[in-house]
Amino acid sequence: MSYEMTLTALADPTRRHLLERLRDGPLAVSALARDLPISRPAVSQHLKVLSDAGLLLVEPAGTRRLYRLAPEGLDDLRAWLDRLWGDALDSFAARAHDIAREIARKETPQ
Amino acid sequence: MSYEMTLTALADPTRRHLLERLRDGPLAVSALARDLPISRPAVSQHLKVLSDAGLLLVEPAGTRRLYRLAPEGLDDLRAWLDRLWGDALDSFAARAHDIAREIARKETPQ
DNA sequence: TCATTTCGTAAGACATGACTTACCGTAAGT
DNA sequence: ACTTACGGTAAGTCATGTCTTACGAAATGA
Numbered sequence: 001m002s003y004e005m006t007l008t009a010l011a012d013p014t015r016r017h018l019l020e021r022l023r024d025g026p027l028a029v030s031a032l033a034r035d036l037p038i039s040r041p042a043v044s045q046h047l048k049v050l051s052d053a054g055l056l057l058v059e060p061a062g063t064r065r066l067y068r069l070a071p072e073g074l075d076d077l078r079a080w081l082d083r084l085w086g087d088a089l090d091s092f093a094a095r096a097h098d099i100a101r102e103i104a105r106k107e108t109p110q
Numbered sequence: 111m112s113y114e115m116t117l118t119a120l121a122d123p124t125r126r127h128l129l130e131r132l133r134d135g136p137l138a139v140s141a142l143a144r145d146l147p148i149s150r151p152a153v154s155q156h157l158k159v160l161s162d163a164g165l166l167l168v169e170p171a172g173t174r175r176l177y178r179l180a181p182e183g184l185d186d187l188r189a190w191l192d193r194l195w196g197d198a199l200d201s202f203a204a205r206a207h208d209i210a211r212e213i214a215r216k217e218t219p220q
Numbered sequence: 221t222c223a224t225t226t227c228g229t230a231a232g233a234c235a236t237g238a239c240t241t242a243c244c245g246t247a248a249g250t
Numbered sequence: 251a252c253t254t255a256c257g258g259t260a261a262g263t264c265a266t267g268t269c270t271t272a273c274g275a276a277a278t279g280a
Contacts, residue, residue, distance in 0.1 A: 011121035
């Protein structure tokens with residue numbers, strides 16, 4: 001949902017591995033846990049974090065639960081990144097040296 | 111540098127706050143620490159993480175060190191996000207229900 | 221030269237989060 | 251009804267990371 005939760009979810013290597021495996025289509029929990037060095041409950045916990053962050057969707061299929069990437073899962077994060085690294089950044093980069101010299105002469109900021 | 115380090119750096123609320131403050135231009139360490147509820151050394155440690163991840167550039171100015179956003183700091187992360195949430199995702203989203211029904215009938219995967 | 225300011229690093233305390241095993245509920249097959 | 255397979259949750263352990271204080275190095279000004 002929020003970009004904060006998205007970043008928290010993406011910060012873990014195991015969770016990134018899960019996302020990359022789901023890149024090729026939906027998978028059940030046991031299938032995801034099969035080639036990981038951790039227990040199945042641990043995978044379930046990671047899947048919960050990813051789902052709560054809006055990155056995954058679940059679809060029950062019999063006794064199994066199929067997880068897949070949520071198409072709009074990255075929207076909030078992308079919006080935040082775009083806002084942070086916006087156009088103003090480029091102009092500042094161009095003026096960086098001038099600004100630094102001003103500051104060195106104590107004209108700006110603390 | 112790597113998108114892994116970028117994600118680790120962006121996962122912390124304090125570091126995100128630092129980035130947002132630097133959105134408006136370069137600042138020194140003490141200035142950044144002034145309106146944060148943590149000590150100045152803690153800020154220095156966060157700035158090191160951000161710099162190591164390629165998100166910040168440093169420019170010495172007298173006894174001070176001016177930190178600013180690195181214009182290309184998000185490039186690797188953006189590339190990884192684009193690859194993960196690629197076009198194939200949409201087609202899978204469209205076929206999700208069909209796939210789920212196949213799986214429920216045990217035709218696909220574990 | 222001496223004092224002051226700014227900042228990085230080291231060492232240790234503490235909180236957070238990623239694991240484990242144990243357990244329970246649900247769906248499907250016999 | 252009984253068994254098996256699948257998966258979520260709880261409780262506790264352990265590692266990782268985020269703080270703190272203490273200290274030292276470098277630049278500035280008197």
